[in-house]
Amino acid sequence: MKRVLITGANRGIGLEFVGQLLARGDRVFACARRPEQAAELQQFAAAQPERLALIALDVADPASIDQAHRAVSAQTDALDVLINNAGVFNSFPSSFEGHGDPPFGRLDAHNLTEVYRVNAAGPVLMAQRFVDLLRKGSAPKIVNLTSYLGSLSLKHHGGYYAYSASKAALNMFTRLLAADLAGQGVTVISISPGWVQTGMGGPRAPTSPQESVAGMLRVIDRVGPKESGQCWQYIGEQMPW
């Protein structure tokens, strides 16, 4: 049984992680901004109260990260996996012109910094705060959810400035954390879930959350210190930076 903390667990890929981890017998710390409003998580928790803890967490708020750390530390002395899943495509209440963020010429200062705060700063601050519990875990891992849009070598088209740059920054944090935690036995990877049918991915996405998460769990189970600092895809192949 692994002890797994996952951020953004109330819907989309995060919620699917919770379901699959519970189904295979793991203990899950499911973090969400408003767990009291997360109906599916509440149902899971009612069915398996001893293996699922619901934790309030806004990854863009350092005080909330501290509070979540206190709540998790009160329930466990170690974590085996931290999945930095929470993410935003843009910071607007509804998507900009369908599904993008503002193009060059209309870039928005607030959006550029807010998306970075959630997608890049949030995960590295989570890693820093929870590394004490991870160090006491068994074969501990930090898993950062990236995107092909964050790959410098795959990005041949323009657009999606805020999101793409935030995921490229997240990939750099994966490299830095992997180097700094190498001596402490903590494996750190980026992983791309594919284009997935969620609120973010939209209904035309070719991959179901079930397929994406099953593939990512196969990769997460398999990687160790030799793979630390690498970028993977849910299909089990590496992704170029």
Ligand SMILES: NC(=O)c1ccc[n+]([C@@H]2O[C@H](COP(=O)([O-])OP(=O)(O)OC[C@H]3O[C@@H](n4cnc5c(N)ncnc54)[C@H](OP(=O)(O)O)[C@@H]3O)[C@@H](O)[C@H]2O)c1
């Ligand atoms: N879907 C895709 O095609 C795709 C492709 C590549 C990468 N990804 C990445 O995969 C991850 C999950 O995406 P998804 O498709 O499941 O997206 P989603 O359906 O939009 O869900 C995003 C999750 O992140 C949470 N979140 C947003 N801001 C947060 C914050 N400040 N603090 C804590 N939680 C926050 C949301 O919570 P609320 O309900 O409170 O907003 C929600 O639970 C993201 O990192 C995304 O960038 C997705």
